[in-house]
Structure formats: C-alpha cells, structure tokens
Amino acid sequence: MTRAELIVEREQLLSRNQHLETRNHELETQNQWLKEQFKLARHRQFGSSSEKMSSSPQTELVFNEAEATVDSAPELVETEKITYTRRRKSVGHREEILADLPTETIEYRLPEEEQVCSNCGGDMHEMSTQVRDELIIIPAQVKVNRHVRYIYSCRHCDKNEINTPILTAPAPAPLIPKSLASASAVAYIMSQKFVESMPLYRQEKHFERLGIELPRQNLSNWMVKGGEMLEPLYDRMHEMLLDLDVLHADETTLQVLNEPGRSAQSKSYMWLYRSGRDGPPILCYDYQMGRDGKYAVEFLPGYSGYLQVDGYAGYHDVKEATLVGCWAHARRKFFDALLVVPEKSRSPELASSVAIAKIKKLYEIEEELRDATCEERLAVRKERSKPLVDDFKEWLESESKLVLPKCALGKALTYCRNQWPKLIRFLDDGRLEIDNNRAERSIKPFVIGRKNWLFANTPSGAKTSAVIYSVVETAKENGLNPFDYLKFVFERIKRIDPADPATVDELMPWDENVQAELRIRQSHTPIDTPHGHPP
DSSP states (O other): OOHHHHHHHHHHHHHHHHHHHHHHHHHHHHHHHHHHHHHHHHHHHHSOSSOOOOSOHHHHHHHOHHHHTSOSSOOHHHHHHHHHHHHHHHHHHHHHHHTTSOOEEOOBOOOGGGOBOTTTOOBOOOOOOOOOOOOOOOOOOOOOOOOOOOEEEOHHHHHHOSSOOEEEOOOOOOSSTTSOOOHHHHHHHHHHHHTSOOOHHHHHHHHHHTTOOOOHHHHHHHHHHHHHHHHHHHHHHHHHHHTOSEEEEEEEEEEBTTOTTSOTTOEEEEEEEEEOSSSSOOEEEEEESOOOHHHHHHHSTTOOSEEEOOSOGGGGGSTTSEEEOOHHHHHHHHHHHHHTSOGGGOOTTSHHHHHHHHHHHHHHHHHHTTTOOHHHHHHHIIIIIHHHHHHHHHHHHHHHTTSOTTSHHHHHHHHHHHHHHHHGGGGSOTTSOSSSHHHHHHHHHHHHHHHHHOOBSSHHHHHHHHHHHHHHHHHHHTTOOHHHHHHHHHHHGGGSOTTOHHHHHTTSTTOHHHHHHHHHHHOOOOEEOOSBOOO
16 A cells, blocks of 8 residues: 555544544533433422422532521520420410411300319309310301292282283392302302312212212303303403503413314413512413414503513513513523532532522522512612622623533523523512512412313313413402402402493402402301300
C-alpha cells in the first residue's frame, strides 16, 4: 500500500472515529435524558406531590435552612413551658371546634327525697356540676312534603248562576314541574357530586339505603335543570370577572364521551378563570373541546388587565392582557432537576439546589407580606425582592452556558429565561402574586371530582358541570356552606329577572344579605331539655 493510500485510509479512520464519538455522545445524552424522564415519571406516579425533600443532611440544609439553625438542645425550663402551653391549647381547641354546633343539654338531678345527707340527715344543696360532651351524628333523612292546595267555590252561584267563581289557595311553584325535586333535594345531590365527589350511580345506591328509589337518570335530569337555573348567576359572575384588573387562569383535561365528530377518547378541557387577592372571590369554569388559545380569547373578549398564568403559550393570544408568570412553576422545574440526581450526590452546591434556595428567599418575603396592603407589598418588593431577582437573573445567565439544554436542569434554566419578562412582573404591582397557585388550588376540586366520576357523557353535561362547579366553588371561597347556599338560591331563583343584573346580584354569595341570612340559618341556639331524672 502506497504512502498516499495510507494517508487517505488514516483520514477515513479518523473521520469515522470522530463520527462514532459524536454518535456515542448523542446516545449517552439521549440515554441520560430517558433516565431522567423515567425517574420523573415514576416520582409523579408513585412519589409525594409535595416539593419538600427528605434526604441527606446536606440537602436538608437547602430546604430547612431556618430549622437547621435552631438550637436543638433548648433549656429544660423552656421545654416545660412549651409542654404546659400545648396542653392548655388542646383544651381550648376542643371548645373551639364545638362552639358553633347545636347543643342539647341533658341534666341529671337527684330526686328531692334522695337529697338528704347520709351523715346528719340534713338537706343537701347543689354544689357544682360535672360536664361531659359527646358528639351525636344524625344521618341524612328523606321525607315527603305533600303540598295540598284547597280549591274554593260559591254554593249559591253554583246553584243559581251560570258562572261559578273558583278560587285556589296560593302555593309555591315546584322547582321542576312534574317532579319530586325540591330545593333541598337538588342542592343535596349537587353538593354530594360537586363538593364530595360522589358520582350519581353511588348516590343512587345511597338513596336506596335511605329507603327511596331515585334512578340516576332522574338525578341527572335534576342536575341539568338545576344547572340551567344557575346560568344567570354564572353569566353575571363572568361579566364581573371581565371588569377586574387581575385574573388567574389554568386548565385541565376532561373526557367527554359523545362530542360531535370526535372519538370518546379525545381530550377536552376545563378552563378556570378566577379573581385575585382583591374583592370578593369569583370563580368561573369553562368547558371547551380543546386547549387552543382561542378559547381563552373567547372567554376574555377585550380583557386588558393582568392575567396570571403558568407557562402555557396559548394565553399569549389574549393580546391586550398583561401576562404574569409563576415562580412556583419555575421552582418545580428545578425540583424535578434535583430529583433526577442520586440522593448521595445531592448537596447545596448543585445548581438546582442553588436555584431552589434563591427562589425560597423570594417566598419568605412574600410570606411576611401576607397581610400587608398592596402599597406596602409593592414597596417591600422594590426594596428587598428586586435585588434577589436581579441576582437570580445574573446566576441564570452564567449557569445556562454550562448546561445542556435538553437535560432536566437545562429545561429549568430555559423555562426561566423564556418566562423572565412575566416572572418579574409581580414587582410592578402589589396586587399581583408571586405565583399562580391561587388558580391551581381552585382547579384542584374539579381534578379530584374527575377521579371519581371520570368523564362527562355529553357536551351539555360538561357545560352544566362547569356552571355548577363555578357556583359551588365561589360559595366555598366566600365562606359559605355549598349545600346551604344552593338551597337558598333554588328557593329564590324563580323570583329573579335574568335580564336585570340587580336582581341577580341579590343572590351572589358575597352579598351581605345572603351572608346574613345563611348565618342565621347556620346559627344554632342551644336546646336545653327540662330538668329531669337520668334515663
């Protein structure tokens, strides 16, 4: 073989070697990425959903810095003081949880002939009492209200006149004509499904055990009719949301079996829009067949306020809104990056640990500002949070140059860089929050319910669910018992004029008269039984 041929072969081998090394590196990177995804998938399926860590002492320092700096050996006298305080608090806690419950007092007295001193034969007096409380549970009961309307006629006219006047005693109209449904029945079924997450087929069995046969088809019809009655409240809440300066939004999947032109396995979505920290809480769910940004535009036509969301790009279609980012999502990305690191290798020096520690400082400031005014919150953020944010940005840029973009840490860094204009927007207005957890908490009841009833049968059923969830969750956020509020609304819903917002506003859960009425209903006057002998 000539020298020239040897040189050509050498170049070919070097080129092939370079190609194989590059390919090997790509496969190793892909393999590492797949391992990370597998580990994250297993954690999401079987691990804790909390973002707290419990591993090595080094990692504990990252997440429990304040606890780690506390003296672990306090003086004995302090321990005794703490123990004494806790015992007193536990007694007060029992009194606190029983304070608002109806109380029936049963008194046990000795008959007068037994109130004689066994020593001297004199009369005995009441010196003190011993009191013991116990909880009595009264299961749900079903009864029938039979409405009998008496009809009156004139005997004289009946005998002597051509026309006989007939009068019928007035009575309230039925909630659903030709139905057994009452305000309390519909409110109870709605509360069981949309608050307690009990599907209608289980409620059907529940009513059987209570002694009444109510087929789930009847229950379903009552839900649809009841949802239609609640639509004026839903529409009014939607109008009021559009007038607010700050909104939160989120979305989650929903399966609807009989959507026109779609298979039963298709993914639909339940969108959530809710108010921020100011004003009465208002929540609106919105069922849509997809996750396209056009659905947010349709629900928020012309909205130009702040819209706090996660990183989903569809919200960019709401052109006039100012999007606000979520630091909780940013932190979650770094938490995922830390999860894929073997526990033995985790330390405060890891980039993901550093990021979590930096974000934690921002949250500590927010916790201090929980009860502050918007003006106070904005001033403190400018003074204390902004330097931390600037420091995080500097760290972010330098760290991004050292990490592969496709690994878990690289994705966390890329997310923060892409979201940065929205992540720092909370520094502009004290009404804004550092994250979108308010929306995530509000959509969670729907997610929990979905795990029980699994799917909606039709689009109309999904829309009804959106309306009922909106009313129920808004009532809960305003401190009302959903069953009591729904019953209150159904007792009055036919008296309102849907075209008159003023009459609809009178049924809103934050209305002072509604709050007062339901407090009266929920207030419990102690019932004292007559003095008597023990049973």
